[in-house]
Amino acid sequence: MARPKNKDRRSAIMVAATRAIVAQGLSAPTASIAKEAGISNGSLFTYFETKAELLNQLYFELKSEMGTAAFEGIAAKRSLRSQFACLWSNWMRWAMAAPEKRRAIALLHVSDDITRETRVALHKELSPIAALFEHARSKGPMKNASSTYVGEMVNAVAETTMDFMLQDPKNADTHRQAGFEALWRMLG
Amino acid sequence: MARPKNKDRRSAIMVAATRAIVAQGLSAPTASIAKEAGISNGSLFTYFETKAELLNQLYFELKSEMGTAAFEGIAAKRSLRSQFACLWSNWMRWAMAAPEKRRAIALLHVSDDITRETRVALHKELSPIAALFEHARSKGPMKNASSTYVGEMVNAVAETTMDFMLQDPKNADTHRQAGFEALWRMLG
Amino acid sequence: MARPKNKDRRSAIMVAATRAIVAQGLSAPTASIAKEAGISNGSLFTYFETKAELLNQLYFELKSEMGTAAFEGIAAKRSLRSQFACLWSNWMRWAMAAPEKRRAIALLHVSDDITRETRVALHKELSPIAALFEHARSKGPMKNASSTYVGEMVNAVAETTMDFMLQDPKNADTHRQAGFEALWRMLG
Amino acid sequence: MARPKNKDRRSAIMVAATRAIVAQGLSAPTASIAKEAGISNGSLFTYFETKAELLNQLYFELKSEMGTAAFEGIAAKRSLRSQFACLWSNWMRWAMAAPEKRRAIALLHVSDDITRETRVALHKELSPIAALFEHARSKGPMKNASSTYVGEMVNAVAETTMDFMLQDPKNADTHRQAGFEALWRMLG
DNA sequence: CATGAATGAGCGTTCATTCAT
DNA sequence: GATGAATGAACGCTCATTCAT
Numbered sequence: 001m002a003r004p005k006n007k008d009r010r011s012a013i014m015v016a017a018t019r020a021i022v023a024q025g026l027s028a029p030t031a032s033i034a035k036e037a038g039i040s041n042g043s044l045f046t047y048f049e050t051k052a053e054l055l056n057q058l059y060f061e062l063k064s065e066m067g068t069a070a071f072e073g074i075a076a077k078r079s080l081r082s083q084f085a086c087l088w089s090n091w092m093r094w095a096m097a098a099p100e101k102r103r104a105i106a107l108l109h110v111s112d113d114i115t116r117e118t119r120v121a122l123h124k125e126l127s128p129i130a131a132l133f134e135h136a137r138s139k140g141p142m143k144n145a146s147s148t149y150v151g152e153m154v155n156a157v158a159e160t161t162m163d164f165m166l167q168d169p170k171n172a173d174t175h176r177q178a179g180f181e182a183l184w185r186m187l188g
Numbered sequence: 189m190a191r192p193k194n195k196d197r198r199s200a201i202m203v204a205a206t207r208a209i210v211a212q213g214l215s216a217p218t219a220s221i222a223k224e225a226g227i228s229n230g231s232l233f234t235y236f237e238t239k240a241e242l243l244n245q246l247y248f249e250l251k252s253e254m255g256t257a258a259f260e261g262i263a264a265k266r267s268l269r270s271q272f273a274c275l276w277s278n279w280m281r282w283a284m285a286a287p288e289k290r291r292a293i294a295l296l297h298v299s300d301d302i303t304r305e306t307r308v309a310l311h312k313e314l315s316p317i318a319a320l321f322e323h324a325r326s327k328g329p330m331k332n333a334s335s336t337y338v339g340e341m342v343n344a345v346a347e348t349t350m351d352f353m354l355q356d357p358k359n360a361d362t363h364r365q366a367g368f369e370a371l372w373r374m375l376g
Numbered sequence: 377m378a379r380p381k382n383k384d385r386r387s388a389i390m391v392a393a394t395r396a397i398v399a400q401g402l403s404a405p406t407a408s409i410a411k412e413a414g415i416s417n418g419s420l421f422t423y424f425e426t427k428a429e430l431l432n433q434l435y436f437e438l439k440s441e442m443g444t445a446a447f448e449g450i451a452a453k454r455s456l457r458s459q460f461a462c463l464w465s466n467w468m469r470w471a472m473a474a475p476e477k478r479r480a481i482a483l484l485h486v487s488d489d490i491t492r493e494t495r496v497a498l499h500k501e502l503s504p505i506a507a508l509f510e511h512a513r514s515k516g517p518m519k520n521a522s523s524t525y526v527g528e529m530v531n532a533v534a535e536t537t538m539d540f541m542l543q544d545p546k547n548a549d550t551h552r553q554a555g556f557e558a559l560w561r562m563l564g
Numbered sequence: 565m566a567r568p569k570n571k572d573r574r575s576a577i578m579v580a581a582t583r584a585i586v587a588q589g590l591s592a593p594t595a596s597i598a599k600e601a602g603i604s605n606g607s608l609f610t611y612f613e614t615k616a617e618l619l620n621q622l623y624f625e626l627k628s629e630m631g632t633a634a635f636e637g638i639a640a641k642r643s644l645r646s647q648f649a650c651l652w653s654n655w656m657r658w659a660m661a662a663p664e665k666r667r668a669i670a671l672l673h674v675s676d677d678i679t680r681e682t683r684v685a686l687h688k689e690l691s692p693i694a695a696l697f698e699h700a701r702s703k704g705p706m707k708n709a710s711s712t713y714v715g716e717m718v719n720a721v722a723e724t725t726m727d728f729m730l731q732d733p734k735n736a737d738t739h740r741q742a743g744f745e746a747l748w749r750m751l752g
Numbered sequence: 753c754a755t756g757a758a759t760g761a762g763c764g765t766t767c768a769t770t771c772a773t
Numbered sequence: 774g775a776t777g778a779a780t781g782a783a784c785g786c787t788c789a790t791t792c793a794t
Contacts, residue, residue: 112213163340171334175337178332
């Protein structure tokens with residue numbers, strides 16, 4: 001029923017999984033995740049039926065969190081550009097503040113274990129952001145492109161920018177701005 | 189030298205590995221790669237010392253091939269824009285013609301088994317393309333960004349476009365053009 | 377602690393390993409040891425991290441046991457000769473009673489997997505016996521030889537004697553006595 | 565028919581096997597022996613049908629050689645003691661001069677691959693030495709022991725002494741003499 | 753519900769031996 | 774005969790998952 005008794009323990013597993021995946025890759029053993037979470041290996045399976053289930057839920061939560069963080073305060077902005085600027089700034093700030101989560105998302109993104117259902121559910125969850133992209137698209141030079149294409153394009157530019165900010169934190173600001181300007185030029 | 193190490197067999201392994209990785213992920217067993225290649229499991233190791241070695245060589249070859257294909261005929265073009273247009277068109281054509289290779293590259297790109305050496309060697313191998321990006325960067329609005337950042341940005345846009353072209357082949361042309369225009373706006 | 381690591385099971389593995397090694401040599405597969413012990417192949421590794429670890433612990437335990445058995449009741453003896461006679465008699469009795477253990481010790485003795493640490497630890501464990509040899513040495517014609525040399529000499533004579541007793545049990549007594557007399561002449 | 569065309573090559577394999585076994589243990593791969601011998605891995609099997617066959621022949625040759633070396637010049641000696649002294653001195657000299665062969669013999673001695681046939685054949689080959697032991701036995705305190713027992717006892721004492729001489733070459737002479745005296749006391 | 757030992761399929765790799773050249 | 778690539782059984786070990794306590 002996916003309704004575990006102990007919420008803290010569940011989220012301890014999530015945190016542990018993030019750390020373990022970043023440190024050891026997606027093949028991090030469940031036993032090592034459990035150890036990191038301070039529980040026994042068997043207990044992990046009372047919270048998540050399978051490892052794949054854990055990965056899917058982790059991906060969903062991390063990406064939702066990232067989306068929520070990115071969307072903060074957008075509503076108050078007037079112009080599309082300032083909305084995007086706000087989104088971009090939130091997004092990059094989150095990535096810099098939570099580099100492990102960011103890296104885990106990147107790894108999970110390409111995992112075979114992440115189901116189509118999870119991806120679809122995430123899409124729904126992040127629809128306010130998609131709506132923003134959609135708005136931009138419909139008014140700009142990409143008006144004939146599909147909306148998910150625009151979304152993935154924004155995402156790709158963002159991911160690339162994050163990687164560079166994290167790799168080279170001294171010039172993080174430069175990268176952030178360059179990324180935003182590039183994106184804006186692209187969208188139009 | 190009786191029964192010399194067979195170039196066909198080596199490349200049969202490469203093809204088989206590509207197929208197996210696309211079908212089963214990076215964790216595709218070496219035995220399954222061997223079977224797909226029509227050789228015994230042990231034979232694989234006369235061609236590649238370890239699985240990691242195979243993956244590295246495969247990544248190098250696939251990406252080199254992609255780069256070479258993309259670069260075809262660029263030299264004849266005059267303007268920067270027509271060089272990029274040519275590159276883009278070659279690149280997308282290759283991706284559509286070899287979707288498995290394309291997918292394998294994407295998977296290998298994030299593998300822990302791919303060493304820094306391989307990535308560096310590839311960078312060298314693909315330096316003509318990097319030079320093209322560098323040229324574009326230095327003349328446009330991204331002149332203050334790092335050259336690898338521009339390169340990764342181009343790559344990200346290309347990857348995203350390929351994914352959409354492959355997912356939705358009917359509108360492949362639309363996506364290709366939209367991608368190119370977006371890229372060109374970005375670079376500028 | 378549910379289902380605590382089971383001492384019986386551990387010793388079942390030891391017994392099984394002894395049997396398997398005697399039957400198949402040191403290259404006896406861990407799977408075959410596990411089967412003999414009535415557990416699954418994977419379970420073996422909850423008791424011993426590696427096969428080498430198992431072999432080391434087995435060697436240590438078998439040889440300690442042999443030493444303890446050999447040393448039994450020595451303290452009560454007065455003369456050096458009667459101490460040696462007691463040691464010898466215990467030793468040979470143990471070998472006849474546990475021929476598999478004896479054979480396993482002989483095989484393990486020459487294994488590359490047995491570490492220096494194990495050999496040193498055994499030396500410590502068996503130091504009372506070494507002290508006895510040392511005592512004999514210092515008073516006899518071998519007073520100028522090294523103490524470990526004398527120890528190994530005694531060991532060699534004992535091993536040889538055991539082999540003959542086991543090969544030819546009918547004349548075991550004759551061999552035992554001949555061995556002791558030979559040893560005593562040697563030590564002097 | 566065990567009559568290989570090329571005697572040099574055969575003995576090159578023997579030498580290589582000795583070296584490889586000393587360096588890597590009895591599990592030294594046949595490929596590594598072949599490489600050491602400067603031939604291809606497949607060629608090894610035109611000289612020896614199986615690895616076990618190679619090991620048996622190697623054991624036979626090494627031990628025969630050792631025996632022959634040890635027996636040199638014995639006939640000229642009069643007294644039993646001087647015969648033994650000569651044997652001992654030859655034996656130890658050979659061991660010091662050919663420590664690898666010595667070590668290989670020790671390893672092969674305990675190998676499961678060495679057949680009873682080989683051991684019997686060696687016994688025959690070394691019968692002159694056995695006769696010497698037999699002579700000593702029949703006149704001394706071990707007159708009631710079996711003749712092979714005496715032989716093995718001598719062997720054990722010799723092996724132990726060699727090990728110490730090789731381990732501690734500075735005191736090799738001391739060990740050699742101590743060993744001989746101990747042996748002589750034992751025999752008689 | 754927590755624990756951690758038990759399970760056993762599965763993996764990458766090795767290596768004695770065979771065989772095409 | 775020599776070569777070295779090909780073979781495939783075998784091995785030690787891992788790990789997601791189960792289950793007795």
